Amino acid sequence: MNRILHVDGDSFFASCEIALDKNLEGRAVWVGGGRRGDGIVIAANRAAKKFGVKTGMACFEAKRICPRGVLCKPHYDEYRRISAEMFHVLEEYSPTLVPVSIDEGFLDFSTMASVVWRDTTPEKYVREICDRIAREVDIPVSAGLANSSRLAKLATDAGKPGFLEVKPGEEKEFLKDRSVRELSGIGKNRQRSLAALGALTFGHVAKLPSTLLKQKFGIWGQQLWLFANGLWNEPLLLEVKDRTTISSNTTLPYDEPDYEAALTFALSEATRLTGQLRREQLQARELSLTIRFNDFSEVGGTHRFREPQFLNSIFNTALEEIFHDCMAGQFKPVRQIRIAFWNLARLDLQPTLWGRTDAERWGALDDATHKLNSQFGNSSVMTGAQLALQQVDAAHKNPAAKCPFVPQREMVKKLWGTDADPLAHKGDWEKRLAKVSKQLQFQH
Ligand SMILES: [Mg+2]
CATH class of the missing domain: 3.40.1170.60 (MutS, DNA mismatch repair protein, domain I)
Incomplete structure (x- = not known):
């Protein structure tokens, strides 16, 4: 039990x-x-x-x-x-603790009874x-x-x-009048299909023939029937799943009328997320962008790559395209920007220095950049996209910014994880490195 x-x-x-x-x-x-x-x-x-x-x-x-x-x-x-303190207390009470979010977790108490x-x-x-x-x-x-x-x-x-x-034996009774909507992970479509069968509560589901549910929903339907009848008895398993998405959702502090500024911000966010992909050794096949306007209407789009990608320059090009496509003809100020990488796969780079194909050489270069940056600070080597971002950003700062929020400081922070001016207090060698990297800018 x-x-x-x-x-x-x-x-x-x-x-x-x-x-x-x-x-x-x-x-x-x-x-x-x-x-x-x-x-x-x-x-x-x-x-x-x-x-x-x-x-x-x-x-x-x-x-x-x-x-x-x-x-x-x-x-x-x-x-x-x-959150960590909370889980520290919890782990004293069971050998199996499965955290599912920052403030939520499951503990296996199956052997407690005896x-x-x-x-x-x-x-x-x-x-x-x-x-x-x-x-x-x-x-x-x-x-x-x-x-x-x-x-x-x-x-x-x-x-x-x-x-x-x-309590054991009271499951069916507890569920009888509860809406199937309460079940986590139940989608709108399944809810609608169940409603079409007259099943709004678990009580209704329990009375349906299990074969009908199996026919309509496959294994999920069978599980649902067992669940509604209080017979779903599932052990707690600690699954370590790979991430399926990396995303960010930013509400701008002011409604942003300047689309170039919004794009700049979106690109800087994408750069940050690309860094996270890299840290987690992942690559993405899909990139999506959603823009919410100040009247809460939304536009957006998705780009699907033929192969999983991990390069900032490729993501930024695709993002820019989506942005221009979906913002054409729009005029309302931007309120919120959401970016997501989907369809993630493990990044398995060959441990070669230069590689045979273009992708491999890019990968080696990108890896080296990443290593240099983690060793010498995040702006030691910049990609063309990052530099372009900086230039676009500088254009917004000087002359007077059109946008009500001047993204400079915050964007630098987003891009490089520090508030400090990336070139303000660096030694000579760093300046040299920056110079070299500018000469060797990757164009995309
Ligand atoms: Mg909560």
Whole structure:
């Protein structure tokens, strides 16, 4: 009999802010995203939610409907630290801990019943864990216990804030009136197909013939039928999956009327993401760009490469093309820029210095650049694309920038991970290196 515990921080980012600043306790608190922390709401605590503050809402809107609430800028490093502390406490309680996000994880409690819970109840035991996290890590967590991770998650959501156990044998009853929408990972299409069969709740699903579900949805349909009948008994497995996407989503601090500035920013973001691809030894076959305007309408496009790519110059060329395609004829100011690399594959570069093909030589060159940059600082060697970016950027700075946000500082930071002027305090050898790299600029 599987017993899986799901633990989830309550409004985690907002709770972290309260843990960091006790003056915020008892107040409505939300955390703003975007580069200046005042873009859209990325987390809101219970008190703020009572006023209608929601994730995804513009921060000024949140302030309007909840004037006494507090906007916090995000402190991601602190969130990561607090998250690690939370998982440190949790790992004391089970040999199998599977974190699924910064504030959420599963613990395998399958063997507890005969040993640990002999002298106590699961309820008492889990409440002790939650209390300990509240005491030592200073954040509130909710938890759910059931026979599978999926059901445990539903239990957490149903019992939030606090703890809820779906006892063995009570699964079907617990699920009976719950909407199938609550199942994580259920898409709109499947929801619609189920609705067409008259199945809006798990209770409805349980009454359908399993053969019909199998016919309509294959294995997933069979699993769903078992789940709805409380028979889905799945062990907790620690899967180490490769990433499937790397993306960034930036809300500009002001509506940006200047499309060249928006493109510059998009290119710098793509460069940063390419760096991340490289760090994780990955390459991407698809690149997508979505632009959201100040009226929340969106345009975008995707480019699919014939082979997986990892070069900044190739990505930037494709990105520029998508940008020009989808922005042609547009006039509204830009509010948000999303970039994603999809369809990722492992980057297996031959360990050759120069290689036989163009791609191999590019790869070797790119690798060498990366090594130099990690050794001597991120702007020691620049690609043509990076240099072009810098020039476009300089054009925006001088003369007077047309755009309300002058991206220079922030973009340098995005590009090179530091606020410092890349050439301000470098030794002579670095200047020489920069000169050489300019002469050897890669053109694309
Ligand atoms: Mg949470």
